[in-house]
Amino acid sequence: MMIQAPASPAPPRRLSFEWLGVAPFIIFALMFLAFPTLYLLAGAFIGRDGQFTFDNIAALFTDQIIAAYWISIRISGASAILGAAIGLAMALAIIRGRLPAPLRAAVMTFSGVASNFAGVPLAFAFIATLGRLGLVTIILKTVFGLDIYRSGFNLLSFWGLTLTYLYFQIPLMVLIIAPAIDGLKKEWSEAAQILGATPWQFWRYIGLPILWPSVLGTLSLLFANAFGAIATAYGLTGSSLNIVPILLYAQIRGDALQNPGLGAALALGMVLITACANIIYLVISARSERWMK
Amino acid sequence: MAFLDVSKLTKSYGSNTVVKGVSFGFDKGEFISLLGPSGCGKTTILRMIAGFETPSSGTVMVDGQDITSLKPNQRQLGMVFQAYALFPNLNVGDNIGFGLKIAGVPAEERRARVVDMLKLIGLPGFETRYPYEMSGGQQQRVALARAIAPRPRMLLLDEPLSALDAKIRVSLREEIRAIQRELGITTVFVTHDQEEALSISDRIVVMNAGNIEQLGAPHDIYNTPKTRFVATFVGQLNNLDVTVADPVARTVSLDGQIITVPNLPAGISANAAMVLTVRPEVLSVGQRPGNDVTLNGTVEDVTFLGSVIRIRVKLGHNVVSLDTFNDQRAAPPQRGEVITVTLAGKDLLVLAN
Numbered sequence: 001m002m003i004q005a006p007a008s009p010a011p012p013r014r015l016s017f018e019w020l021g022v023a024p025f026i027i028f029a030l031m032f033l034a035f036p037t038l039y040l041l042a043g044a045f046i047g048r049d050g051q052f053t054f055d056n057i058a059a060l061f062t063d064q065i066i067a068a069y070w071i072s073i074r075i076s077g078a079s080a081i082l083g084a085a086i087g088l089a090m091a092l093a094i095i096r097g098r099l100p101a102p103l104r105a106a107v108m109t110f111s112g113v114a115s116n117f118a119g120v121p122l123a124f125a126f127i128a129t130l131g132r133l134g135l136v137t138i139i140l141k142t143v144f145g146l147d148i149y150r151s152g153f154n155l156l157s158f159w160g161l162t163l164t165y166l167y168f169q170i171p172l173m174v175l176i177i178a179p180a181i182d183g184l185k186k187e188w189s190e191a192a193q194i195l196g197a198t199p200w201q202f203w204r205y206i207g208l209p210i211l212w213p214s215v216l217g218t219l220s221l222l223f224a225n226a227f228g229a230i231a232t233a234y235g236l237t238g239s240s241l242n243i244v245p246i247l248l249y250a251q252i253r254g255d256a257l258q259n260p261g262l263g264a265a266l267a268l269g270m271v272l273i274t275a276c277a278n279i280i281y282l283v284i285s286a287r288s289e290r291w292m293k
Numbered sequence: 294m295a296f297l298d299v300s301k302l303t304k305s306y307g308s309n310t311v312v313k314g315v316s317f318g319f320d321k322g323e324f325i326s327l328l329g330p331s332g333c334g335k336t337t338i339l340r341m342i343a344g345f346e347t348p349s350s351g352t353v354m355v356d357g358q359d360i361t362s363l364k365p366n367q368r369q370l371g372m373v374f375q376a377y378a379l380f381p382n383l384n385v386g387d388n389i390g391f392g393l394k395i396a397g398v399p400a401e402e403r404r405a406r407v408v409d410m411l412k413l414i415g416l417p418g419f420e421t422r423y424p425y426e427m428s429g430g431q432q433q434r435v436a437l438a439r440a441i442a443p444r445p446r447m448l449l450l451d452e453p454l455s456a457l458d459a460k461i462r463v464s465l466r467e468e469i470r471a472i473q474r475e476l477g478i479t480t481v482f483v484t485h486d487q488e489e490a491l492s493i494s495d496r497i498v499v500m501n502a503g504n505i506e507q508l509g510a511p512h513d514i515y516n517t518p519k520t521r522f523v524a525t526f527v528g529q530l531n532n533l534d535v536t537v538a539d540p541v542a543r544t545v546s547l548d549g550q551i552i553t554v555p556n557l558p559a560g561i562s563a564n565a566a567m568v569l570t571v572r573p574e575v576l577s578v579g580q581r582p583g584n585d586v587t588l589n590g591t592v593e594d595v596t597f598l599g600s601v602i603r604i605r606v607k608l609g610h611n612v613v614s615l616d617t618f619n620d621q622r623a624a625p626p627q628r629g630e631v632i633t634v635t636l637a638g639k640d641l642l643v644l645a646n
């Protein structure tokens with residue numbers, strides 16, 4: 001007996017609804033990520049005369065620009081590492097610690113707000129509190145006799161900017177790491193305890209290694225977040241602190257310094273550094289996450 | 294004094310008391326099951342022994358030491374959880390060696406112990422596997438090895454088999470029992486599966502709603518249940534509604550058929566209604582030596598279970614179910630057929646409610 005395969009019609013060539021669903025994402029990614037990156041890539045290699053050139057790239061390697069990159073990387077790195085460490089400690093305390101449950105809700109809600117509080121308002125808030133004539137500065141001086149500016153603090157400096165960035169870095173860490181901490185099973189800590197481990201030994205050998213890929217991932221996100229932050233830095237320091245986003249801003253805003261080619265090269269450098277942070281994360285997490293499947 | 298001595302243990306959550314003054318004592322090397330329906334407090338008792346819950350009152354003693362207020366990591370006990378409790382970031386060797394590492398055992402000695410443990414659980418050579426690379430049954434074996442590697446004073450298991458499929462469940466429970474015998478380690482096993490408890494325990498604690506209903510060897514629990522709860526929870530049970538015929542002669546009437554019941558309590562009045570209970574395997578179709586009660590009934594239903602045939606027989610308005618072995622040379626009875634059912638009067642139980 002022969003079994004006749006039913007004549008199957010050619011599959012209809014139409015976009016399914018699933019693709020329609022992600023279309024906005026694809027369009028946005030193309031319009032605001034892929035095209036601008038290509039535009040930057042092209043722009044970085046085109047001189048004022050419209051010809052292909054390496055001049056813009058070469059111009060990056062001047063002392064001033066290298067110093068700007070270096071301080072940007074340091075501020076981003078410091079605020080990311082401190083933000084991740086403090087945020088992780090806070091998230092562990094509110095989720096795993098024996099603190100009242102409403103505290104967790106309060107911290108999470110506050111984190112949601114604070115992690116989005118950046119730019120000029122944040123800069124103003126810090127100037128108004130920790131600036132030379134800020135409220136906290138004055139109170140410390142008059143009530144406690146502590147003149148923080150005389151003892152070396154300056155809001156418009158490396159640590160000042162790092163401190164300001166921490167205001168959104170810490171809450172962002174709390175928000176992103178909380179689900180990973182929730183994913184730690186109670187049985188893991190109980191099994192460790194009954195095998196004789198102290199809480200510290202549990203975190204040392206089990207808890208933190210399990211969280212490690214998530215911590216690294218968030219760290220690279222925090223780094224990129226700080227590295228690209230222009231509005232806060234500009235609002236805080238004007239142009240008194242030379243970090244890359246401010247230099248870049250100087251190149252593209254219409255004043256005498258304007259050099260679009262150099263601007264593109266500066267931006268390309270930022271894209272590369274951010275990409276490096278992400279690649280480092282991907283490599284490390286691919287290695288350590290094989291047991292998390 | 295008993296090796297494990299639990300005394301007047303009570304646990305309340307707010308106004309809800311879930312363990313109500315439980316006491317029991319067991320000897321070194323015994324395999325004990327805590328058996329009872331869901332929510333009766335088995336896990337809570339086990340967790341109080343382990344130190345994860347603090348008793349509202351009462352004490353837990355192990356080997357003469359009062360451990361009630363010790364932290365779990367000071368108790369030197371081993372525990373196996375329901376499922377998925379292996380450390381996912383450590384391979385099998387490091388999981389099993391974890392307790393030894395914490396205890397400061399040198400690496401060389403640890404490795405040797407891990408090899409021994411893997412041999413014991415039948416997974417030699419699995420040192421470098423990760424938990425996600427193993428089946429549920431293999432993971433539970435490793436969890437068992439991890440618990441016993443540091444030579445704990447006692448082993449606690451909370452439904453370690455319930456996440457596994459039926460076949461593995463049976464083979465692994467036999468393995469657990471064999472390993473427990475080999476090591477002679479006192480073991481407390483929590484389960485809600487009566488077959489599991491009957492098959493592997495030296496003694497069983499049957500629990501209900503935070504209280505102990507009965508404590509005894511599996512055959513005691515099954516053959517002489519003290520309460521109706523135990524009788525129905527452990528094994529199958531037939532109930533017979535009867536009326537007392539003659540309290541002095543100890544006879545009852547089952548819809549007109551008169552039965553002598555040696556266990557009938559004294560001081561019961563004639564014509565009082567009561568319930569007798571009887572296990573399915575006590576009843577047989579046709580005569581059997583030692584059976585002194587003969588009843589007539591009609592076959593209501595026949596279920597073929599392979600080696601066993603379960604027959605439901607209508608006796609007046611009561612329906613009983615009984616098991617007979619399959620006989621390859623004879624067909625099972627037909628529905629509607631009239632048969633005689635016999636039993637020994639002494640096997641009829643009168644249970645307290």
Ligand SMILES: Nc1ncnc2c1ncn2[C@@H]1O[C@H](COP(=O)(O)OP(=O)(O)OP(=O)(O)O)[C@@H](O)[C@H]1O
Nearest residue numbers: 306311329330331332333334335336337338484485
């Ligand atoms: N942390 C808690 N807070 C309040 N009630 C609890 C808590 N833990 C357990 N209970 C209650 O205690 C009772 C006994 O729980 P337990 O876990 O000991 O039951 P179990 O016998 O192990 O049941 P199962 O077979 O379902 O595991 C349940 O009614 C449960 O709701």
Ligand SMILES: [Mg+2]
Nearest residue numbers: 335336337451
């Ligand atoms: Mg339980």
